[in-house]
Amino acid sequence: MFDSTCVLILGHGPISHSIGLPDVACEKAFTDADKAILYRHILPESFWKLQRWLQVGKEKNYSKAWETIDLFIAQCISLKHKFLRDNMLNFVFAGRDTTSAALTWFFWLVATNPSVENKIREEIITKLLPKEDNRLRLCFSNVNDQEMKKLVHLHGALCESLWLFPPVSMQHKASLQPDILPSSNNIGANTRMLLGLYSMERMETIWGKDCLEFKPERWIIEQGGIKHEPSYKFVTFNSGPRSCLGKDMTYIQMKIIAIAIIYNHNIQVVDGHAISPSSYVILHMKDGLKVRITKIRV
């Protein structure tokens, strides 16, 4: 299990079970550390702390074990340095601009559709605020994922803006081998393909006649629950094995921000401010969103 855990977590196996059962210092260090931790539970605190200060007994073994474990982990990190760097970059890049672009389009759509803004504010008050709290103060520590799922109008408005203005507006894919696309088109190996998500999510043949309208109720079923659209149709977060890993977190972050702003403020877009998309891979608003914020609660 030591070997397989290391491969899973660190991407590097110490092969302690190879033929000859080699002495792997780090493996023994974990056992020593474990034993020392047991003694910390049993002995009076002042006693093991004195041992630690004097560096004797089990505490001496514990310190040595830590040195060995630290060295082992540092070696694994340096072996995987490029992999870790690339992953960190991927996450920061993937999470930074996408969500901020999505929020900008969302607030523009909500601000220019006051009936939607009112419906969201109303459901925050009726479904999220504790009945006994007549001060109508919203406390986020009480709001969990399940509570947020009750806000169907907010969810609908978020889906609608993520759908009309997908923050990753296009994708680039290439075929490894010759293939046949679902459209029956044949493609050769190494064929570059650009997928225009922005355009795909505005196609009448896929979404119907009202595909250019802002209609959050599109995402609400008759019984009042949230309507699910398959990811190969609502492609904002990609579909298949390379789907976005941050999708659920994005919805939670956007909901927290939307609730805090819509519950407490009224948003008005500044007259004459031009709205148009920018030409980046991420679909920003070209000149940002200029708004006037009015506090509606003290």
Ligand code: HEM
């Ligand atoms: C509105 C917000 C977001 C949108 C629209 C979005 C959209 C996407 C899309 C379309 C892809 C596929 C890219 C491709 O294969 O070409 C993707 C991948 C990915 N996203 Fe997001 N994303 C968002 C937020 C986030 C956040 C907050 C995180 C995490 C901090 C995140 C992490 C990732 C990662 C790690 C991948 C790569 C998955 C893989 O290749 O296996 N995303 N995202």
